Amino acid sequence: MTDTLQEEPLLIAEGLSKSYGRQLGCRDVSFELYEGEAMAVVGESGSGKTTLLNLLSTQIAPTAGRVLYRMRDGVTRDLAALGEAECRLLARTDWGFVHQDPAMGLRMGVSAGANVGERLMAVGWRHYGRIRGSATNWLHRVEIDPARIDDMPVTYSGGMRQRLQVARNLVTQPRLMLMDEPTGGLDVSVQARLLDLLRGLTADLELSVVLVTHDLAVARLLSHRIMVMRDGEVIEAGLTDQVLDDPQEPYTQLLVASILPP
């Protein structure tokens, strides 16, 4: 059996810590994420999982530690060393960020087509027909009727808005998706549909995903690896099925035992 694991990780967190004065956001988080891997970060409120996501997406700066990212040219760079323009470009082309509240990740005042096409226009696409064609294609892929391309997101249901947010992020074919409770607040059937979609898309597009969720079932469905956090620290990490089937730490055992049976 040949060793096919030569490639470098796509995203590396090294000793990431963030504190707000005396308030701890997260402490000493480290991991390596490779292409095509989906990692769930689970924990209850206050665990630091959202802080971690914001550190990874450079929305906030760490108090200690660093985030390293392998660019498309193969060079791994410290995100703190990138200029603002470079970061913004990365955020627009290489990364996607799906917010829990779709209104935060969409422009509610412009049409769905414009929402999906915006990133393309931001990276220099100047052909209306092609922009619209790409938008139509992506709406179709996230199971939104392309006939609604000119409708405003305010006319969309919650589930549709969330899928629109996904399409908006995927249009520039990012390699890394960061998701913050993407199914939070959705009806159960709507949630199921979105999860299926995410599952299919991340597999088809070989996306790397960091998924923050408090729902262990979502983690099991969408992720290969899992990191359990509590009070800002990583309690346990490993393969999703291993951590959930054979939890080692007391807190992990508590979380798993607390899942309501269907």
Added chain:
Amino acid sequence: MPVALELITVSKSFTMHLQGGLRLPVVEGITFSVRSGECVVLAGRSGIGKSSILKMIFGSYRCDAGQILIGDCTPRTDVATASPRRLLALRKTTIGYVSQFLRAVPRVPAIDVVAEPLLGSGCSREDSRARAADLLHRLNIPESLRSVPPATFSGGEQQRVNIARGFLPDLPVLLLDEPTASLDAENCAVVTGLIAEKKKRGTAIVAVVHDDTIRGRIADSVVDLAQFATAA
């Protein structure tokens, strides 16, 4: 034939922190090996840890001590200490697992449940589905059910979908947990036939089987876990 899988003094126990740190031993000192094309059946009373051993080989369970060595190239990979990334790669290329119960993703049709592992290793969607359909046909799952999510299937039907999913890709090591438990005689025969075919292709198989007859048909050797009796 080369040794495809070797367990060396594998031990496991559960520590139940929620029950005051109660320690439940599972297995201790498990040692055996499996060659390519060989089927080893794990035997022992219920609860002795047969399924747990399968899970440890697959990486779903941790083990406290020992080694689980896979492959024939040096150095061999030790599942017990492999990184999550390597384990994921192993599952894609080397180890298949047919669990006792199908964990069905809601809303995914049976044919896609079966085809998924093949898709993951680079096969086209049409190809994987075609091969999945063939296997489902052999396992007597009618065409009408193939586009239905298996959550509503009977236990036996679910198990057959599970088997198809596990048997479809061509992996060197295959773990089977009670593959025939919910099946009638006809389907049992199909499954034993499939196992025989896999052995001919050089697949190393570790199986947990209760039924003596089935065991007789498929086992090249039997590992009785009672010989590794755990300390009470």
Added chain:
Amino acid sequence: MNAPVYNFAYLDEQTKRMIRRAILKAVAIPGYQVPFASREMPMPYGWGTGGVQVTASILGPDDVLKVIDQGSDDTTNAVSIRNFFIKTAGVRTTTSTGDATVIQTRHRIPEAALGEHQILVFQVPIPEPLRFLEPRETETRRMHALADYGLMHVKLYEDIARHGHIATTYAYPVKVDGRYVMDPSPTPKFDNPKMSNCAALQLFGAGREKRVYAIPPHTGVESLDFEDHPFERYRLDGTCAFCGANDSFLDEVITDDRGGRMFVCSDTDYCETRRSQSGAAETRAGASVPR
């Protein structure tokens, strides 16, 4: 009687110096909005205070000033501002585009081509082209700094999606010298091409918003568009009722209560020049045109 004594062109010298410095910065960075300490002027915001402050800062005793409003020298605003400078600067004024050295304009660019010895001063209400899409000043500044103009095209995309074509007809956004996106002030898009490679210096002043920006002479200015929806220089299909021009921007003039109307050159000086050049032209009977 105590007649007020004004400093030349009303503003004190230190203020003019501050504004000239801002203008120099603006010229050095074409299309970039330079903040300046806009003064309280003797007319309210919204009446051209930005343009007036820029003109006041660059005017010298030998300059010849022309002031137009929507192309006309004769409207109330143009007359008021011209009188303001006559009173406070005593400079020569003219209605002839060719004779002027400084032209202050509201919402139109003169039809006649301008020369290197001339300066065109625009009155600007809202200098920020992205304002209607992104209300946060912090965010628009960042967008300009990072040349992050995708949002501008989103607006044009929406137009095409909604109307089948780019519906913006005035204040049509442009890219200056290939770098900054700029609002040309509410001039009709018909005038956009005149800004490009113009021999004159073009200065833009926004008094309420306290910004000044500039297009240096002979600088490239492109109107934003899509490859498959290129910029169109829209103009009514017709000729001027007075001078017969078919290449100038036309105003629609209502002549009676029964829907009667006629189209005349918006640029009054251009129209008169053409008429005097081709001999006396007769005005259509019954039309009352402000003189």
